[in-house]
Structures are given as structure tokens and as C-alpha cells.
Amino acid sequence: MHDVLIIGAGPAGLSAARWCDDLGLDTLVVERAAEVGGQLLWVHHPVENYLGVRAEDGGALRDLFATSVEDSGFDLWTQAEIELVDLQAKRVRLASGEVLQSIFLVIATGVRRRTLSVPGEAEFAGRGMIESARRDREQFAGRDVVVVGGGDSAVENALLLAEVCPTVTLVHRGKKLRARAEFVERLQGTHCVTVFKESELVRVIGNEGVEAVEIRRRGALKPFQMAAASAD
16 A cells, blocks of 8 residues: 555656655656656757756756656656556556555656557658657658648757758648747748648558658548658
8 A cells, every 4th residue: 555656757747756755655656668757758859948947858857857856765667557547446457467556646647649540650650750850850861751730849840851851841730830930930931841731641651661641631632642751
């Protein structure tokens, strides 16, 4: 029996564990991944908007968090797959069969990265598809690229790829980009970027790697194919 059981070892989970430990509570953190950090491990650009802290990227910020809690007394289990959570009983069953009981339960699972859920996406992961232009754009230098999305991440990736790629096509299903104004303004001045609004990517095509994508535009009779690598 633990005083507090925390599900998730991202920033929220680690912060909660630190406070619980400072209060003298017997605390256990369970994390499905092999290491702590959560979504921070997917942030590959400098972190400059976290109050009081600047970090080279999300991984560096995660390292700062991990250092801050390394002397704490709470227990941390990684690679712990949860099979069932009973919120009323404050009970968790792991895939290994072990049952964990607590007085208080904190769910700090954060968010999961969205997928397109289109044919070819899973098959070509890592074979012509990247998730961070800041980290991997040199792989696509000199190639035509498609970026999917209309938020900050998508537009920032399109701008970074435009520095090394001849053409960048941004596919967004909405009528208006959701990215911050400064990104959209820079995008409008970048001539090698074409924005397809009210459009969606419906299929990734290739053999050994991505060779083309299929795009459907609103009002069109049928989708069209575009030769390209892909950046989610």
C-alpha cells in the first residue's frame, strides 16, 4: 500500500512526486516508457518560454528535471505497462499481473502524439518520414517535401525545411492556419512553400521509402498524387 500512486513520469508526474516526497508521503511513480520525460523527449528546438529556465531542447530540460528529483525518496518504475485502473478503489493492475494499491491516485499521463491514421503511415515510419525538421532536415535537403498540419509545429517545420528544400507543401485540413502569427507571417514571405488549405493527406506511397503522397482537396472529384518525402 502506497500513500500516493502517480501514473506518468513526464514533467507533471515528476513534479507531483517531488512535492509528495517533500510532504513525507510514500510515493510510487509508474511510467510505461523506458525513461522519464514524456513529451519533452519529442521537443528538438530550444526551450525559451519556460519561466526561469532556458534549455537547448526538450531532452536538456528533461535532464534538469531528472537532476532535481534524483535525491528524492519516491520510487520510480519504468517500462511498467498498465492493464487496468480502478479509480474508485485507487487500484492499478500492471500487465505483469502485479496489483498496486494506494490511498491517492494521480493521473499524469499527458498527451499522445497524434497520427494521421492513413495507409502507408506506419509502413514508412523512419523511411522517408520525419517528426522534427530541426533534428532531421538534412536528410531531406534538396528534396520536395510535404508537411501535414496547420499549428505551430507544422508551420515551424515547414519554415525550417524551406531553408534546405526546393519546394515545401503544407497540407492543412482547416480554412485557416492555427499557428502563431509570427510563424504565419514568415511563411507568407517564403516563396518555396505552398499551402493547401481544406486539404488532407490520405495515403503515403512508396516501395523502399516514401515516393509520393495522395492528397484530397475539398470539392475535388478525386485525390491527386504528389511526389514527395513526408514530414509529419
